[in-house]
Amino acid sequence: MKVLFILLYIIIAIQTQIHLCFGNVTATQMLILPLMIQETGSESWPRELNNLSFNHNVTLTVSLSVGTPQQNVTMVLDTGSELSWLQCNTTTGMARPMFDPTLSSTYTPVNCSSPTCTTQTRDFPIPTSCDSNKHCHAMLSYADATSSEGNLASDTFNIGASGMPGTIFGCMDSGSSSNSGEDNKTTGLMGMNRGPLSFVSQMNFSKFSYCIPGSDHLGVLVFSDGNSTWLKSLNYTPLIQISTPLPYFDRSAYTVQLLGFKVSEKMLPLPESILEPDHTGAGQTMIDSGTQFTFLVGPAYTALKNEFLNQTNGTLQVLNDPDYAFQGAMDLCYLLPLNQTNLPVLPSISIMLDGAEMNISGDKLLYTVPGEVRDNSWVACLTFGNSDLLGIEAYIIGHHHQQNLWIEFDLENSRVGIAPVQCDIASQKIGS
Structure with missing residues (x-):
């Protein structure tokens, strides 16, 4: 098929x-x-x-x-x-x-x-x-x-x-x-x-921006040297630059400072040492439009997975298959009945950055695996994965979690601006 x-x-x-x-x-x-x-x-x-x-x-x-x-x-x-x-x-x-x-x-x-x-x-x-x-x-x-x-x-x-x-x-x-x-x-x-x-x-x-639509609406990509005067609510997070070459640090990437994660309003108790690059450069946090989902280093992923499991206990049926991991790195999966049309209310996940926040909620939290049916149910996996399972020692924020956010890459001022918007409305405002 x-x-x-x-x-x-x-x-x-x-x-x-x-x-x-x-x-x-x-x-x-x-x-x-x-x-x-x-x-x-x-x-x-x-x-x-x-x-x-x-x-x-x-x-x-x-x-x-x-x-x-x-x-x-x-x-x-x-x-x-x-x-x-x-x-x-x-x-x-x-x-x-x-x-x-x-x-x-x-x-x-x-x-x-x-x-x-x-x-x-x-x-x-x-x-x-x-x-x-x-x-x-x-x-x-x-x-x-x-x-x-x-x-x-x-x-x-x-x-x-x-x-x-x-x-x-x-x-x-x-x-x-x-x-x-x-x-x-x-x-x-x-x-x-x-x-x-x-x-x-x-x-x-000096800058470019994009807004990725979350459904069948228009989004927009913009190259500009000017300011986004119509968008008043941008929160900026500085780009991290390291002048010394390190073996596991990509100096050309859009690297930002990660402060932690919240599940609903609960901040995960993660040590600061795993949220920033170590002496080898491993552990940087990159914003990457070429990656679909978001991947966290092992300890952070485990903490996020366990808290999401705890907060969805009794709400979602966990897929009981320890050998299954979607795309080799996403091993928290659930069974959704084929006749179920709407997701239950799920706890939101927030990616906390220095000066900005990315909030993920609703259908952006689970991805239904195409063609994967178990016990008359769809298999749907949490849209966060374990980068350690891929051999990648980094946090990577993929474009699935950038949907309906205005993302501005301000190269002149070495920062990234983030604001929640509806991409179809943003397209209309810019095109008018």
């Missing part, structure tokens, strides 16, 4: 009054991209080694065009990655839509002697390698043993009527995939972290 999943598509809609000048980018107004929800076939998305290694049922994607003449592409929007890349049309038999560099007059491979190739980044540690044409060779490896390989290149990325020439990206012409037989709908990935090769760094905007 083919299971249908949801993909969030960012559909480009540029208004005529927007003026953009790419290269040395300036913006007199906001660049606005609406989000819609659309169903598509099941797909698996590989993640980089220092991110999560499981299949994502929901991804955020942006549709734009690349090259001259323009070729339409769809890219996963990922604040947890740096290098943007496209699957290029130099091999056959690939199910994923591809970009053909031979058809673009503005496509330029990056030479091995280029500073872009010789400067160390998270994605390309020194030394880099060269192909037979002395082009900068790129190889990305993933935690599920898949890989993507090709060359660094530049081309014009077009958003509506505006273009950004000379954008650096990976043009991947080969690789292994955990889902090569699936009907993939995306051409590549758009890296949006703080690294020098990320898309937002190359665009040179």
Whole structure:
């Protein structure tokens, strides 16, 4: 049986009054991209080694065009990655839509002697390698043993009527995939972290924001150098920056200070030492649009799981299967009768950050596993997982728990703004 999943598509809609000048980018107004929800076939998305290694049922994607003449592409929007890349049309038999560099007059491979190739980044540690044409060779490896390989290149990325020439990206012409037989709908990935090769760094905007809809409504993605004057209630949490390289700390990630968790109004009694990075960098808290759910380090997850179990005792029937863990890391699951249409009242979970709070309630707390039926009941799992089970020593706040929140990445002031909003209303306010 083919299971249908949801993909969030960012559909480009540029208004005529927007003026953009790419290269040395300036913006007199906001660049606005609406989000819609659309169903598509099941797909698996590989993640980089220092991110999560499981299949994502929901991804955020942006549709734009690349090259001259323009070729339409769809890219996963990922604040947890740096290098943007496209699957290029130099091999056959690939199910994923591809970009053909031979058809673009503005496509330029990056030479091995280029500073872009010789400067160390998270994605390309020194030394880099060269192909037979002395082009900068790129190889990305993933935690599920898949890989993507090709060359660094530049081309014009077009958003509506505006273009950004000379954008650096990976043009991947080969690789292994955990889902090569699936009907993939995306051409590549758009890296949006703080690294020098990320898309937002190359665009040179001082901030970007998004609002992810929680149901069949419009959301919005905004690039802007201005203030969100219509939104008065943003609470800011500072971005943590560590200048010294640490083995398990991603300095390009959007890392924030975690203060703890509340279940209903009960603050979990967690020691401060497990809520912040240790001397190796392990234990950072990242906001990641490329991850679906939220993952906590082992001790914090255990405390949250036990308290949620305690507060739902007698309300929900626990799945009694110690060998079952959804996506390998979410092992608190319940049985919901097939004829049950509404969830009972559940205790809310709050993620407490320095200066801001993310409150998760209602249907965002449980995820019904597609096709998983036990004893005439659906299996529904808590949408928090144990990052230790994935071999990831970090807290990762996924986009499922960012629904109906305005998330502003203020790069100039090194902070993240968070405010609860209805994404369809936010879209109307910004588009008016």
